[in-house]
Amino acid sequence: MSVSSFAHANAVHPDDVGVQVSNVVKSFGADDTRTTVLNGVSLSIKKGEFVSLIGPSGCGKSTLLKVVAGLSEADSGSVTIKGKSVREASRHKAIGLVPQSPALLPWRTILENVSLPIKINPSANAGRALRDPREILESFGLGHAINKYPAQLSGGMQQRAAIARAFVFDPEILLMDEPFSALDEMNRDQQRMGLLDFWQSNRKSVLFVTHSVPEAIMLSDRIVVMAAHPGRIAEVIDVDLPRPRSEAMYASDGFRDLETRVRASLRQVMEAARV
Numbered sequence: 018m019s020v021s022s023f024a025h026a027n028a029v030h031p032d033d034v035g036v037q038v039s040n041v042v043k044s045f046g047a048d049d050t051r052t053t054v055l056n057g058v059s060l061s062i063k064k065g066e067f068v069s070l071i072g073p074s075g076c077g078k079s080t081l082l083k084v085v086a087g088l089s090e091a092d093s094g095s096v097t098i099k100g101k102s103v104r105e106a107s108r109h110k111a112i113g114l115v116p117q118s119p120a121l122l123p124w125r126t127i128l129e130n131v132s133l134p135i136k137i138n139p140s141a142n143a144g145r146a147l148r149d150p151r152e153i154l155e156s157f158g159l160g161h162a163i164n165k166y167p168a169q170l171s172g173g174m175q176q177r178a179a180i181a182r183a184f185v186f187d188p189e190i191l192l193m194d195e196p197f198s199a200l201d202e203m204n205r206d207q208q209r210m211g212l213l214d215f216w217q218s219n220r221k222s223v224l225f226v227t228h229s230v231p232e233a234i235m236l237s238d239r240i241v242v243m244a245a246h247p248g249r250i251a252e253v254i255d256v257d258l259p260r261p262r263s264e265a266m267y268a269s270d271g272f273r274d275l276e277t278r279v280r281a282s283l284r285q286v287m288e289a290a291r292v
């Protein structure tokens with residue numbers, strides 16, 4: 018286990034960069050009540066790297082994700098996706114977003130839901146490799162459910178379908194905002210391992226927001242600990258557990274050491290906020 022300094026975390030060869038966030042500042046509110054939510058956030062995510070964001074409530078994790086997704090504009094600073102602006106990357110469907118709730122259309126089957134992004138956006142599909150929705154659903158272990166309606170599936174399976182949907186455009190980067198937070202612990206663990214399995218053979222750059230320390234460790238190559246008021250990066254922790262990962266690793270010494278390390282970092286961030 019090692020703790021990388023912020024400067025070290027950013028030392029990535031330009032060709033290997035999937036996402037580059039540079040000095041992003043974002044504030045909300047009118048002049049006299051304006052609050053800075055992100056205060057000069059910089060972060061590189063390598064191609065095929067899995068990075069989790071963890072930090073106290075309100076530290077700006079979702080805001081950062083929205084800025085990277087192009088759903089919210091930074092006041093200053095920049096974000097590039099494989100060297101392209103977020104706007105250009107969005108136009109080319111290079112960004113896949115998985116929200117907290119699955120947001121599937123209840124009157125459409127799972128296959129129809131996952132095929133929908135292709136159908137409603139034919140102009141974005143010209144000349145690009147699309148994934149076969151049926152094949153993706155099968156890889157996600159949902160082959161038996163393709164003709165079912167969302168209400169016929171468990172919450173975990175619905176969320177898995179939502180993740181599958183984000184893969185149909187074969188995006189360069191996947192942004193996930195606490196996708197498993199609504200699930201119970203057992204279901205959550207199952208979906209987590211399912212995502213890992215799929216990601217292992219479809220390596221995308223991932224930025225994953227979570228409140229769960231074990232989840233961040235099990236999934237990530239690096240964990241970015243954020244501090245609040247204003248939101249900023251406090252520490253970047255390398256997760257050097259071998260891949261592919263398995264549930265047995267939860268009990269390993271390496272995993273426990275990392276858990277202690279991440280919890281200590283979070284504690285420090287919370288204590289600093291109380292001073």
Ligand SMILES: Nc1ncnc2c1ncn2[C@@H]1O[C@H](COP(=O)(O)OP(=O)(O)OP(=O)(O)O)[C@@H](O)[C@H]1O
Nearest residue numbers: 045046054072073074075076077078079080081228
């Ligand atoms: N559209 C908005 N207008 C005004 N304030 C906002 C807006 N979006 C977010 N904020 C504020 O920015 C801060 C950061 O919010 P954000 O949702 O990014 O935090 P978070 O770290 O994701 O929190 P949580 O872990 O609770 O989901 C909060 O104080 C929030 O109230």
